[in-house]
Amino acid sequence: MRIEGTDHGLTDKRLTEYFLRQKAARERSVPREESPDIPSVITVSRQFGAGGRSVTSILRDRLGPTWDIWDRELIDAVAMRAEVRREMVQAMDERHQDWLGQMVQNVFGGGGMDTQAFRRHLAEVLLALAQQGRKIIVGRGANFVLPDALNVRLEADLGFRIKATMERLGLTRDAATTAVRRADRERADFTRGLFEKDIRDTSAYDLILRTDSLGYETSAEVILTAARRYFAAPSP
Secondary structure, three states: OEEEOOOOOOHHHHHHHHHHHHHHHHHOOOHHHHHOOOOEEEEEEEEEOHHHHHHHHHHHHHHHOEEEEOOHHOOOOOHHHHHHHHHHHHHHHHOOOOOOOOOOHHOOOOOOOOOOHHHHHHHHHHHHHHHHOOOEEEOOHHHHOOOOOOOEEEEEOOOHHHHHHHHHHHHHHHHHHHHHHHHHHHHHHHHHHHHHHOOOOHOOOOEEHHHHHHHHHHHHHHHHHHOOOOOOOOOO
C-alpha cells in the first residue's frame, strides 16, 4: 500500500478493509489452530531528513506509554548480546562496509565482528523485541527480519529533506546535501549488504508515506490508524 499525499490518503474504512484482507490472507495460508500471534511491532524505515524521529515520537505519544521506540538503543542491545564494545557495532550501523569480506574492526580493541555475526545478533535482538511486543523499531532493515510487523517507509522530496537537515543540524545547503546523499547511500548499502534486499522495494512495506505531503502529524495518525486495525488493538 502506497500513500503519497492527502489526495491519495485512505479513509479509516479503506484502511480497515485492507488490513482485514491481509489478515484473512495469512489465516488462509496457515491453519487457524496453528496460526501464530502477530507481534505488536511497527518498523519504520526512513529516508534521511524525512522526519523519522519526529513521526515516531508523535506515534509513540499517540499509542501510549506502554510502547517504546528502539533506534540507537539497538546498538547497545547488539553490543551486549555479542559481548563487544559499542563502538564496534556503531561503526557497522547502517553504514556500508566491505560486505564481501570479513569486517574486523580491531581499531576499537577487544576483537572484531564480521557481517554474519552482526546479522545474527541483530536478528536475535529484533526477534526478542518482537516477542515482547509494543515496540516501534527504527531502521536497521527490521522489516526484512519481522515481516509480520506493520512495516512502514517514510519518504520525502530531496529538497525537503535537505532543508530539514539544514534546520535540524545547522548545516549549510552544500553540507546538508552531502549528508543526505551519503546517508541514503549508506542505508541502501547496509540493507543490500546485510540482507541482500533493496531498501526501495515497495513490496517490503505495508505503508509508504510522503512526509513532505502529509506532514509529520498526519503521517503518525495514518500509522496509528493502521496499527489499530492491524493489531486489532483497542484505542488507548
